[in-house]
Amino acid sequence: MTSANSWPLVLRADGNERVVRPYALTAGRTRPSGASIDVIAQVSVVRTMGAEFAPETLSELGPEHLRLLRFCRSRVSVADVATEIDLPLGVVRILLADLRDRGLVSINQPAEAGLSDVRILKEVADALRKL
Amino acid sequence: MPYANSEQTGDRPSVPVAIKILVAGGFGVGKTTLVSSVSEVRPLRTEEDMSEPSSLVDQLDGVERKTTTTVAMDFGRISISDDLVVYLFGTPGQRRFWFMWDELAYGALGAVVMADTRRLADCFPSIDYFERNGMPFVVAVNCFDDARRYPSETMRSALNLTEDVPLLLCDARQRPSSRDVLVALVEHAVARLSETPVTPAR
Numbered sequence: 001m002t003s004a005n006s007w008p009l010v011l012r013a014d015g016n017e018r019v020v021r022p023y024a025l026t027a028g029r030t031r032p033s034g035a036s037i038d039v040i041a042q043v044s045v046v047r048t049m050g051a052e053f054a055p056e057t058l059s060e061l062g063p064e065h066l067r068l069l070r071f072c073r074s075r076v077s078v079a080d081v082a083t084e085i086d087l088p089l090g091v092v093r094i095l096l097a098d099l100r101d102r103g104l105v106s107i108n109q110p111a112e113a114g115l116s117d118v119r120i121l122k123e124v125a126d127a128l129r130k131l
Numbered sequence: 132m133p134y135a136n137s138e139q140t141g142d143r144p145s146v147p148v149a150i151k152i153l154v155a156g157g158f159g160v161g162k163t164t165l166v167s168s169v170s171e172v173r174p175l176r177t178e179e180d181m182s183e184p185s186s187l188v189d190q191l192d193g194v195e196r197k198t199t200t201t202v203a204m205d206f207g208r209i210s211i212s213d214d215l216v217v218y219l220f221g222t223p224g225q226r227r228f229w230f231m232w233d234e235l236a237y238g239a240l241g242a243v244v245m246a247d248t249r250r251l252a253d254c255f256p257s258i259d260y261f262e263r264n265g266m267p268f269v270v271a272v273n274c275f276d277d278a279r280r281y282p283s284e285t286m287r288s289a290l291n292l293t294e295d296v297p298l299l300l301c302d303a304r305q306r307p308s309s310r311d312v313l314v315a316l317v318e319h320a321v322a323r324l325s326e327t328p329v330t331p332a333r
Contacts, residue, residue: 039235040149040218062307077149079206079218083173088201090177114148115240118321120215124240125317127211131169131310 022091025064030090032097035109037078039089042108043096044075057102068095072105146216152316153235154205154221155260157253161273161303162221163205165245168309170207170219177202177231202231216276217313222256232260241267241320243312245303248278251289258290267320269297271312295323 023030058066065086076084082092099105112121140154154162166172205221220235223227226246236242242261246254254270261268272286287298297315301308 006286013191039220040151040238040239041163042147042149070235075147077208077218078215079175079220080208082221083175086176088176110151111147111240112148114150116324118324120148121317121321121324123215124211124217125314125321127215128169128209128217128310128314128317131209131306 007097022088025062025087025095026091029094032093033101035107037093037096037107038109039079040077040110042075042077042110043081043105045069045072045073045105046103053104055060057104060102061098065095065099068092069104072099078107132147147216150217151213151235151239152217152313153232153239153242154219154245155224155232155242155254155257157224157247157250157257160245160247160250160253161275162245165243165271165273165301165303165312166205166207166219166221166307168303169313170209171332172205172207172221175204175206175220177224178205202228206273209313217240226252229260231258236260236264236266241316243316244268244270246270246272246286246290247275247279248272248286251286254290258292267316267323269299269312269316269319271299271301271303273303274300299302 054081055077061069062086064085068081069079071084078096079089085092087095096105096107098123100107134200144147147241151170154166202223204223205219206220207219209217209219211217222232222235242257244254244257244261258268258270270292274280283298283300290298297319299312299315301312303309
């Protein structure tokens, strides 16, 4: 199921696939709810996927939400999620905020402390030198 | 400077540290090449600003009204350890993309501005942006095979760079060369940090 430009596809009643514009997945919303989500914020599922999620919670979610949930089992950045799921960053942010609203994922903004900590920066420089 | 998440005895915050570095510059200057020479690069799509969101729901078929702008960025990741990761974002440098820079630049360690001596002016907007923003940046002149070489001082003066901004020559195709550019940026950020405990916006 791929299209030339990798837009998500849906199956119509007549069996033909149709391209869906990305913001259709968010019911037209263009802004995430709640606190802003940085492109390198770290996302992880609050609990592992499975029986512990209430069925009524999961039934509210679309297939893209469920894909995101599966992908965020281990901690990943928002940018990683967007490239892996192959949806635009803005759409991914909105879907992640939906999951956050339902308490399914936690989203941690990057610690700014790292940027003002010379030790960490030197560690980064040392590690880069070994590339 | 103490920070909130540090453990009493630990050297590091207990939360993972994510470092963001921007790679900016004109079209075709070698941003993708640089990012891909030091990391596995993947395209990151952004879909910006819709004027009337709800109308889209009703117009799935043949939406002709162009209310979004799709911009692809180069996204690379260098995992230093489990809890220390460097993220690289290659961003289009033209002024019309500044709207997306503000958000990207927030919390970034710094930027690499790439320049091509054959089209030096293409990197001016990027330099302008980071000078205004006050973010540490280095200029990396990508040495294309057929481009004329100029002395650093000539380029520095052509770019009107202040003394403190590092200018490097690089070959973005070569991993060691791209690596050196990133190291120079981090060292520059460290130097800026030790000069000015509280970094004022310029």
